[in-house]
Amino acid sequence: MSLLLNLWTILAVSLGVFFFLAGTLGLLRFPDVFTRLHALTKADNLGLGLVVLGLLPQMNSIHAMLKLLLIWLLVLFSGAIVSQMLAQAARSGEIDS
Amino acid sequence: MTPSLALNLALALLLLGMAGWAVLVRSTQAAVIGFMVFGLLLTLAWARLDGLDVALTEAAIGGGLTGFLLLGAAVRLRSVEHRATLQAPGLATRILAALAAGSVTLLLAFAVLTLPSPAPSLAPAVAENIAMTQVGNPVTAVLLAFRALDTLLETLVLVLAMLGIWSLADDRVWGGRPGFAIAHDASGILHYAARILVPIGVVIGGYIFWIGADDPGGKFQGATLLAAMWLLLVLAGLRDAPRVSSQALRLWVVLGPLVFISVGLLGSWLAGSFLGYPQGYAKLMIVTVELALLPSLTLILGLLIMGAPKREIGR
Amino acid sequence: MNTATLFGLCASMLIGLGLYGLLTHPHPLRKILALNVIGSGIFLLFGAIAFRGAAAGMNADPVPQALLITGIVVAFSASALAVALLLRLFEVTGDVSLANEDPAAHKDTSKDRPHD
Numbered sequence: 001m002s003l004l005l006n007l008w009t010i011l012a013v014s015l016g017v018f019f020f021l022a023g024t025l026g027l028l029r030f031p032d033v034f035t036r037l038h039a040l041t042k043a044d045n046l047g048l049g050l051v052v053l054g055l056l057p058q059m060n061s062i063h064a065m066l067k068l069l070l071i072w073l074l075v076l077f078s079g080a081i082v083s084q085m086l087a088q089a090a091r092s093g094e095i096d097s
Numbered sequence: 098m099t100p101s102l103a104l105n106l107a108l109a110l111l112l113l114g115m116a117g118w119a120v121l122v123r124s125t126q127a128a129v130i131g132f133m134v135f136g137l138l139l140t141l142a143w144a145r146l147d148g149l150d151v152a153l154t155e156a157a158i159g160g161g162l163t164g165f166l167l168l169g170a171a172v173r174l175r176s177v178e179h180r181a182t183l184q185a186p187g188l189a190t191r192i193l194a195a196l197a198a199g200s201v202t203l204l205l206a207f208a209v210l211t212l213p214s215p216a217p218s219l220a221p222a223v224a225e226n227i228a229m230t231q232v233g234n235p236v237t238a239v240l241l242a243f244r245a246l247d248t249l250l251e252t253l254v255l256v257l258a259m260l261g262i263w264s265l266a267d268d269r270v271w272g273g274r275p276g277f278a279i280a281h282d283a284s285g286i287l288h289y290a291a292r293i294l295v296p297i298g299v300v301i302g303g304y305i306f307w308i309g310a311d312d313p314g315g316k317f318q319g320a321t322l323l324a325a326m327w328l329l330l331v332l333a334g335l336r337d338a339p340r341v342s343s344q345a346l347r348l349w350v351v352l353g354p355l356v357f358i359s360v361g362l363l364g365s366w367l368a369g370s371f372l373g374y375p376q377g378y379a380k381l382m383i384v385t386v387e388l389a390l391l392p393s394l395t396l397i398l399g400l401l402i403m404g405a406p407k408r409e410i411g412r
Numbered sequence: 413m414n415t416a417t418l419f420g421l422c423a424s425m426l427i428g429l430g431l432y433g434l435l436t437h438p439h440p441l442r443k444i445l446a447l448n449v450i451g452s453g454i455f456l457l458f459g460a461i462a463f464r465g466a467a468a469g470m471n472a473d474p475v476p477q478a479l480l481i482t483g484i485v486v487a488f489s490a491s492a493l494a495v496a497l498l499l500r501l502f503e504v505t506g507d508v509s510l511a512n513e514d515p516a517a518h519k520d521t522s523k524d525r526p527h528d
Contacts, residue, residue, distance in 0.1 A: 102413065102415075105415055105419070106418065109419060109421075113425055113426065113429070116449050116452075117429055119433075119449060120429050120432065120433035120437075120442075120445075120446055121433070125439060125441055125442060125445075128442060128445060132448065132449070135449070136452075139452055139456065142419060142422075142459075145419070146415065146419060146459045146462070146463045146472065147463060147466070147472045148459050148462065148472055148477050148480070150477060154480075154481045155455075158484050158485060159487075159488070162488055163448060163487075163491055166488075167491070167495065170441055170499060171441060173502070174498075174502060174508060177502065177508050178439065181438060181439040181440070181508050182439055183438070184438040185438055186436055190435075191436050194432050194436045195432055197431065198428040198429070198431040198432040201424075201427060201431055202425055202427065205423070205428075205457065206425075209417060209421055209423075212420075212461070212464065216461070216464035216465045217465065218464075218465030218466070218473045219473055219474075220466065220468045220473045220474060221467050221468040223468070223470070223474050223475065224468035235470060236474045236477050236478045236481070238474070239477075239478035240481065240482070243475070244475070244478060247478075247479065247482050248482060251485055254489055255485065258490065258492060261496070262492065262496040265496050265497065265500045315481075317485055401488070401492035404492075405500060
């Protein structure tokens with residue numbers, strides 16, 4: 001059982017790291033603000049989500065698991081807000097797109 | 098190479114890279130953003146060094162609040178950035194500066210490599226006496242019992258810095274509100290963010306404060322989160338920044354330091370030394386001081402960020 | 413190499429980097445930033461020393477760690493005061509130059525100077 005859980009952790013965290021890597025690559029290589037935001041939010045949502053899901057079986061209490069999930073939700077929320085604001089600023093010409 | 102060493106090495110290299118970026122890059126805004134990333138990486142380094150309390154403080158204050166402060170200033174000063182960089186020193190000065198900085202680094206590195214072994218430590222002394230303070234987190238015990246005087250002086254430094262900033266106000270707006278008026282946009286995204294995030298942030302700030310007695314956390318980390326939530330309300334235009342001449346504001350600001358000093362004086366009466374705690378009452382007094390410090394620190398940290406009064410004459 | 417030595421050496425280099433920035437950068441805000449890099453380096457060095465002091469069942473010496481928390485907060489309040497002073501200087505003079513002579517005197521950039 002614990003072997004299976006460990007395998008799940010390794011698989012999910014590795015996949016999460018892959019999304020972070022892809023997101024970072026997109027952030028560096030994409031041509032304008034909107035596509036870069038797209039790459040960035042993918043890294044946050046899926047990358048962090050998979051890392052959190054992968055770490056869940058390693059926690060020793062429900063309490064700690066809930067905290068991990070809360071962190072993911074908060075990052076999702078702030079990511080959504082920040083990308084909205086950046087996109088608005090880019091569209092109104094406040095920052096160079 | 099063990100995985101742990103590889104991780105530490107990668108972290109150290111990233112830290113140096115980000116610090117180099119923050120110091121050397123041309124644009125001030127880019128440098129400040131680099132500094133914020135540096136702060137987050139430093140938080141990871143603190144976790145590696147088993148300083149979780151310090152990691153929380155660094156994330157909240159070192160990277161978060163300081164980054165916010167510097168970024169705000171960088172945006173305000175954008176118009177003079179080009180002029181300010183015109184006076185760059187010549188090559189000779191830069192070589193001399195690099196030599197000076199390099200020799201400081203070499204001296205420090207030499208000191209690091211020749212630190213005494215076994216390392217001197219006060220941990221056994223803390224372990225021996227922590228039961229007396231009735232708190233479980235040794236860092237909190239040091240902050241509020243063994244070295245409480247440092248913490249008292251620190252809160253006074255915060256008050257003094259805030260007074261220093263207030264005194265920079267122009268005569269016409271003396272005692273007025275800091276920052277520029279922000280128009281409230283009820284359909285704006287920031288309005289929505291503030292409505293959702295502030296209640297959650299206040300609960301988390303309170304939790305981090307409360308858990309500090311026994312686990313990593315405490316009043317500074319909690320107060321920083323609460324101050325951040327306050328700043329979010331102000332930025333979203335839901336609440337205006339307060340007039341610094343407001344009596345209520347000033348009362349809340351001095352509440353923490355006043356309670357701290359009173360508890361200290363009570364100690365010299367009951368336990369025979371300033372900030373001493375009588376047997377059996379240590380935790381009660383520590384929690385009293387922390388509870389009184391929380392609102393004061395929240396207000397002071399927020400006001401330090403908001404800066405000097407800019408508009409609306411007091412009263 | 414152990415953790416404490418590694419981060420201790422990293423901290424020494426951070427202090428050097430910050431010091432170089434403080435000495436060479438003409439923009440005062442960059443000097444404040446460089447000072448913060450120096451501060452972070454000093455804190456990290458202190459933290460490495462705290463880590464070496466692990467004893468009595470604790471993973472690190474809590475006394476320097478507590479002093480570090482105090483230090484980080486005090487460094488922030490100093491930065492806040494410095495930034496406020498700088499913004500006031502900008503408001504009063506329309507410039508943030510620390511030099512005695514006006515760079516506008518020999519370089520034509522005076523057009524972005526507001527009327528006093």
